[in-house]
Amino acid sequence: MAGLDPLLQHPTRLTVVAFLGGCIEAEFSAVRDYCQVSDSVLSKAASALEEAGYLSVKKGYVGKRPRTWLAATRAGRRALADHLGVLQQLAAAAEAAGRETESGQP
Template identity: 60%
Template sequence: MPPLPGSDSVGEEARARLDEVIHSPVRLSVVAALAATDEAEFAAVRDAVQISDSALSKAVTALEQAAYVAVRKGYVGKRPRTWLSLTPAGREALSAHLTALRAIAGA
């Protein structure tokens, strides 16, 4: 019987390359949304990913600690705003993570 795809050492190596910070579905969704733009307002990311403010805040904190996301705070008129952007390290981590997922999937 032939081995299943992803069950060889390539699969093991690919699993080892998965980024634990990005692997969470919410954080992966946030990073993917930010990869499509230079910078996005917190509320726009929240709406795109379809999560609560608190869930996005928690995800952003973890991504910021890993230096994958940069946070910029400011004002529009008198209203406080928060903008998020993917750092170069975040873009690289996302690319490597997606490459590992493709290797696991046999794509």
Template identity: 55%
Template sequence: MNLDPVIHAPTRLQIMSLLAAATEAEFAFVRDSLEISDSVLSKHSAALEAAGYVEIRKGYVGKRPRTWLKLSPQGRQAFADYVDRLRQIVGRPLTEDPRGT
């Protein structure tokens, strides 16, 4: 089993990780937490939505438009599988350093 290429992009992995720890997160919170621009978050969240991993909800708080992101059930499972696969990869015993150090 390979690592999911949709999740594997560093920014998408950060988004998935942040959303895995929450029920739902406001767009601005995700953007600020990851220290990325609106356009970067929009691009990557759209890719995750197209894969069925993220659900995007738009609405208003008072008169101000807001966007919320959350992992879909499929996205939550894909992220859990991704993390399990990473653990398999990094959990392998290290071989002895051939340089003898």
């Protein structure tokens, strides 16, 4: 498990950063709906990601209605890429070990 980002091991935080990695920024409600979580769950995840420098939060208004936009930072995108790379390595190593075991090789 060395190399995995502990912050991104939480499914909601991983999903948030992955979703935001595909866009410049997204409105809070779009991220919430994609992740299929409540406002409070997303707010908590966003706070942790912002504190780590993986996410930026921008507040403003559309007309008179308050809005919040979330965006992955460069550090967040890099952390996601690194985390996914380690997961791919782990999966490849496990698959290779499974093939060796199946063929009777240690």
